[in-house]
Amino acid sequence: MxxxxxxETVVRDLRPLIVGRCIVSVRVGSKKLRKPWEQEWADCVVGTTPLAIRRRGKWILVDLDSxxxxxxxxxxxxxxxxVPAGEPAPDHLHFTFALNDxxxxxxxxxxxxxxVQWIASDALVQDAFGERLGPEPFDIPAKPFAEALRSSRRNLKALLLDQSLLAGVGxxxxxxSLFRSGLHPQTLGSSLKPKDCDRLRLAIEEVIAKAIDGRGSTIRDYIGGSGLRGGYQDEFTVYGRTGEACVNCGTAIEMIRVAGRASHFCPKCQKRKN
DNA sequence: CCGACGTCCTGCTAGC
DNA sequence: TGCTAGCAGGACGTCG
Structure with missing residues (x-):
């Protein structure tokens, strides 16, 4: 996932591999993705050169010289x-951009x-994101974050998954992050004390930073831009550890559905506040 | 306006 | 052994 x-790992891996290399052809698969690829976009892309590659939330942006x-x-x-020239094509390959090397x-x-979409200019990217994206979870603005949490009657799991509150957390x-901050996924935002908001904010920043250091997590499909698997899945404290011992207290990790998603937590370290 | 829930899609797996 | 129901979840549409 x-x-x-x-x-971020994909972006860092791809940067030295694609920046400055002209796109000489595009091959598009027949099956549709979530957003359809317009046929005329191929002509817009061929002959351009990636000048930069960056990330915003879970989105990847390749800046073309056009x-x-x-x-x-x-x-x-x-x-x-x-991938180098001559690699066999795998299943479910939807786009192939041939580069001039x-x-x-x-x-x-x-x-x-x-x-995969072609966006004519930087000004139009915001529209393509759909709803407005929240801040990156590095230096989260403390006050707006706490206010957003405390003014909501939604549970913490739903709030953290909301990309307009915070971009990039899944x-x-x-x-x-909830385990690290000792908060239960079903706790309502409105029941948090300012101190709880700070603990959660710092926990998110720490978890995300460590996961980037570990090149992300591979559960099944994820690989980086150069094909390498992630390493952070070995550091999980609760995710996918249902029934296993909590790293803090030894209690068996539980799994419930919150906001329609599997949610893993320690029933002793993460007590509900409401 | 807000929050909850269903939908898309394929492959793996738990369970009979 | 072979089959199938259920699950995985990011973003978004719909419903109450």
Whole structure:
């Protein structure tokens, strides 16, 4: 499940492999992704050169020398990789951008929850994001974050998954951050004390930073931009550890559904506040 | 306006 | 052994 740390790893991996290399051809698969690829976009892309690649939330932005942007979302199973010439084509390969050094920039996505779009200019990217994206979870503005949490009657799990509150957190790092802050996923935002908001904010920043250091987490499909698996899955405290011992107290980790998502927590370290 | 829930998609797996 | 129901979840549409 590519969340911020996985997407950041892809971007860092791809940067030295694609920047400055002209796109000489585009091959598009027949199956539709979440956002359809317009046929005329191929002509817009061929002949351009990536000048930069960056990340915003879970989105990847490839800045082309035409001023346009390739906007990529990995969804659940998306893989965005650069491979040397002559690599055999795998299943579920939806885009192949041939580069002028012979290598290929590829987008593969088994479940097709992701998307690849061509956006004419930087000014139009915000619209493509859909709802406004919240801040990156590095230096989260403390006061607005606490106010958003405390003014909401939604539970913490739903709040952390909301990309307009905070960009880049998904199911795995929401669970890991809640454990780190000692908060129960079903606790309502409105029942938090200012101190709880601070603990949660810092826990998110720490979890995300460590996960980036570990090159993200590979559960099944995720690989980085050069094809390498992640390493942070070995550091999970609660996610996917149902029935296993809590690293703090030894109590068996439990799994419940919150906000429609599997949510893992320690019933002793994370007590509900409401 | 807000929050909850269903939908998309494929592959793996638990359970009979 | 072989089959199938259920689950995985990011973003978004719909419903109450």
């Amino acid at each position: 590519p969340e911020l740390p996985e997407v 001023g346009a942007i390739l906007l990529v979302h990995l969804g659940m199973t998306g893989q965005f990789t650069a 012979g290598s290929e920039l590829r987008y593969r996505d088994t479940r097709r929850f992701g998307s 199911n795995i790092y929401a669970d890991e």
